[in-house]
Amino acid sequence: MSTLPQERRVVTAIPGPKSQELQSRRTASVAAGVGSVMPVFAARADGGIVEDVDGNRFIDFGSGIAVTTVGASAEAVVRRASAQLADFTHTCFMVTPYEGYVEVAEQLAELTPGDHAKKSALFNSGAEAVENAVKIARAYTKRTAVVVFDHGYHGRTNLTMALTSKNMPYKQGFGPFAPEVYRVPVAYGYRWPTGAENAGAEASAQAIDQINKQIGAENVAAIIIEPVLGEGGFIEPAKGFLPAIRQFASDNGIVFVADEIQSGFCRTGQWFACEDEGIVPDLITTAKGIAGGLPLSAVTGRAEIMDAAHSGGLGGTYGGNPVACAGALGAIETMRELDLNAKAKRIEAVMKPRLTAMQEKFDIIGDVRGRGAMIAIELVKSGTKEPHPEATAQIAKACHAEGVLVLTTGTYGNVVRFLPPLVIGEELLTDGLDVLEAAFAAL
Template sequence: MTALPQERRVVTAIPGPKSQELQARRTAAVAGGVGSVLPVFTTRAGGGIIEDVDGNRLIDFGSGIAVTSVGSSAEAVVRRASAQLADFTHTCFMVTPYEGYVEVCELLAELTPGDHAKKSALFNSGAEAVENAVKIARAYTKRQAVVVFDHGYHGRTNLTMGMTAKNMPYKNGFGPFAPEIYRVPVAYGYRWPTGPDNAGAEASAQAIDMINKQVGAENVAAIIIEPVLGEGGFIEPAKGFLPAIAQFAKDNGIVFVADEIQSGFCRTGQWFASEDEGIVPDLITTAKGIAGGLPLAAVTGRAEIMDAPHSGGLGGTYGGNPVACAAALGAIETMKELDLNAKAKRIEEVMKARLAAIQEKYDIVGDIRGRGAMIAIELVQSGTKDPNPAATAALAKACHAEGLLVLTCGTYGNVLRFLPPLVIGEDLLTEGLDILEQAFAGI
C-alpha cells in the first residue's frame, strides 16, 4: 500500500523548526488569503500517516478534506498516473480526445445511483462541477432560479459563493454575487425547534412552501443539496427530508442535483450518500475522492439533461486531464478491490462507539453524527445547545500538538469533523481516538 511506516512519531514541537522556516518563506511569497489548518510542511504521506519535514509522523484524520480516501500514495493511482504521465500530459479533450476520459465517464454511469441512461462531463474542481450543473439545468429547463439550503457549501467561484450559506471565510467582502439564488431551510435535526423526529416533515414543508411562494416552482431550474452537508457541520438531513424535496422537484420539472463532492466515492459507506434513502438524483456532482488526490471533478446525470447544452457549451482547457483520469481509474480500482465501503462502515462502528463513550463523560459533546468515515461531533456550552467554538479550537490544537490531524467545520465553528483515509489501519484509528479522548481531559 505504502512504504511509509504506519506509526505516529512526534520528535519535535509541532510545527517543528524546519516547518517554521518554510512558514517564514511562505509568509513572504504566498498570498495571505490562503490559510492552513496546521502549518507543518509535508514530505511524504500514505495510508493513515502524514510525514513532515522535521520527521514527525501525524495520524491523518483529514484526508486532505475527504480527497485521499484511498491514501495519499495508493499503488494503483501512482502506477496508472505515472504510466499516463510518460505517454502524454495533455492534449485538451476538446482538441483531440483520449480513452481515459471516456472510461471515467463509463464508470461514473455504472457507479452513480439509478439505472437510466447517463452521461458525464469532466472538470477540475468541485466548484466547477457545481457551476456546470447549474448551466446544464438551466439549458435543459429554460429556467433561471436555483434553490439551495441553509448550512450548504458549494464552492468559492462567484456563482458557488452565492450558493454557499456561510459568510466567513467564504463570502465576506467578495460580493456582489450571482442573482437568482434562493435559500431555504434544511432539516438540521439537532437544532430543529420541535426536535429531530419532526425535522424531516416540517423542514421539507417549509422549504417547499417558500419555493412556491417566493420563487414559483415554474421558475426553478435546479434544487441543489449535499446529501450530507459538509462544511456546514456534517449535517445529515432528517429522514424523509431528501425524498420529499426530490419528489417536489420531479413533480415540478425541476432538476434535482446531489452535490456529492465531499460525501461521494465510499466516504459514507456507500458509493454515494444519496443511496441511503434511495434518492436517484437527476444530476450528481463529484470531485474530492474521485482521483486519489489529483484534480478532477464531474457532473453525471440523465443523458437527456446532460445533452441539453449546445456543442461547445461545456468544457475547459484542463477538464478531464489525462493524468487525472488515469488516477481516477486507479482510485476506483482500489475502492473496488479493497471494498472501501465496508472499510468506511467499520470506521463508523469504531469511531461512534468511542465518541459515545466520550459524550457520556463530557457534556460539551452535544451531538455525534455522520455516516461511514464522515463523522462529526458538535460541541456546545455545558447544559445548553449554545455553540462552543472555543472548545472546538482548543481540542483541535491539543490533537495537533500530539500528532493527530483533525479538522473543524460548521456554520457556528463548533464541529470537529473526522475524515480518515478509508485505508487507515485500525490501530492508528484507535490511537487517534485515544489522543482525542486525552484532549478532552485536558480542556
C-alpha cells in the same frame, strides 16, 4: 502495502524547525488569504499517516478534506498516473480526445445511482462541477432560479459563493454575488426547534412552501443539496427530508442535483450518500475522492439533461486532464478491490461507539453524527446547545500538538470532523481517538 511506517510519532515541537523555516518563506511569497489548518509542511503521506519535513508523523483524520480516500500515494493511482505522464500530459479533450476521459465517464455511469442512460462531463474542481450543473439545468429547463439550503457549501467561485450559505470566510468582502439564487431551510435535527423527530417533515414542508411562495416552482431550474452537508457541520438531513424534496422536484420538472463532492466515493459506506434513502438524482456532482488526490471533477446525469447544452457550451482547457483521469481509474480500481464501502462502515463501527462514550463523559459534546468515515461531533457550552467554537479550536490544537491531524467545520465553527482515509489501520484509529479523549479530559 504502505512504505511509510503506520505509527504516530512526535519528535520536535509542532511546528518543527524545518517547518518554521518554510513558514517564513511562505509568508514572504504566498498570499495571506490562503490559510492552513496546521503550520507543518508535508514531506510524505500514505495510508493513515502524514509525515512532515521534520520527521513528525501525524495520524490523518482529514484526508486532505475527503480527497485521499484511497491513501495519499495509493499504488494503483501512482501506477496509472505515472504511465499516463510518460505518454502525454495534455492534449485538451476539446482538441484531440483520449480514452481515459471516456473510461471515467463509463465508470461514473455504472457507479452513480439509477439505471437510466447517463452521460458525464469532466472538470477540475468541485466548484466547477456545481457551476456546470447549474448551466446544464438551466439549458435543459429554460428556467433561471436555483434553490439551495441553509448550512450548504458549494464552492468559492462567484456563482458557487452565492450558493454557499456561510459568510465567513467564504463570502466576506467578495460580493456582489450571482442573482437568482434562493435559500430555504434544511432539516438539521440537532438544532430543529420542535425536535429531531419532527425535522424531516416540518423542514421539507417549510422549504417547499417558501419555494412556491417566493419563487414559483415553475421558475426553478435546479434544487442543489449535499446529501450530507459538509462545511455546514456534517449535517445529515433528518429522515424523510431528502425524499420529500426529491419528489417535489420530480413533480415540478425541476432538476434535482446531489452535490456529492465531499460525501461521494465510499465515504459514507455507500458509493454515494444519497443512496441511503434511495434518492436517484437527475445530476450528481463529484470531485475530492474521485482521483486519489489529482484534480478532477464531474457532472453525471440523465443523458437527455446532460445533452441539453449546445456543442462547445461545456468544457475548459484542463477539464478531464489525462493524468487526473488515469488517477481516477486507479482510485476506483482500489475502491473496488479493497471494498472501501465495507472499510468505511468498519471505521464507523470503531469510531461511533468511542465518540458516543466520550459524549456521555464530556457534556460539551452535544451531538455525535455522520455515517461511514464521515463523522463529526458538535461542541456546545455545558448544559446548553449554544455553539462552543473556542473549545472546538482548543481541542483541534491539542490533537495537532500530539500528532493527530483533525479538521474543524460547521456554520458556527463548533464541529470537529473526522475524514480518515478508508485504508487507515484500526490501531491508528484507536490511537487517534485516545489522543482526542485525552484532549477533552485536559480541557
